[in-house]
Amino acid sequence: MTNSEIDYIIKNRKLKLSFGQIFNHYSILILPAFFLLVTYNFSDILIWIWLAISIIIILYYRNKLNFREFKGTFLKGDIIEALNRTFREYDFVIGEINERSIIAYQYRNAISQNEKGIARTQITVIFSEGKFLINSIKNPDNPYIQLFSSNKKYLNTFNIHLKNIFNGIPEEKTILKTKREWSFKRIIIRFFTYPAFIFVIIFGFRMIFNPLNIRQPIIGIIGILIGLYYFYADISLIVREIKNRKNGTPKTQR
8 A cells, every 4th residue: 555545534434445446446336337237218217216225335435445543552463463353253364564554454265375266355454653544345446246245344343453452351262153154144135136146037038139229238238247257256166165165174254
């Protein structure tokens, strides 16, 4: 992280994203945007519903870029120890560290120690005079769609560890639990996303072979590619979990 990026964060308390990272961060807007393009009649109430949903999503994900600020006479060593406790608890690995910042990533679905898999979550810590700032966010370098996240939990856990260190409470060992791609929460997510993307693919073929205007075939192709990419990415995660269990090296998370 450059000094200019760190200065921007300290001034605005917000993570600065590149153009590609902005696209990845707001990738959940792909489906609403797809339906907006398909709905060519602006008098239709459907387009206004999707516009309202898109605005809510933009505001919600924009808020995720904000940093939580801690002011006080914290020792840098205590902050780093609280971070390390959080990293050990949730399988984070430090990717970048210097005098002014720390960036750590949470890798999931690793097949082996050498192949870490996909960095799904990013924690950024910025040190400044008399304060420090921390943010947990979906890794903006990866274009996958994330419906639910544990970012608030990670920050709350860090806060607990920092208080424990300040009060002289030692780190407690906890039992690891395997995180499975077919957990109840993920099944519920797929219950909604699979039909949605199947609909996008089917509707995409309909627009290709029975277009109502000149742009619908192009939109249909885009919709099909989006749907196929989602299924490819999701099935890849399931395959990785199967390989993890066969190799006896599952990624774990508390």
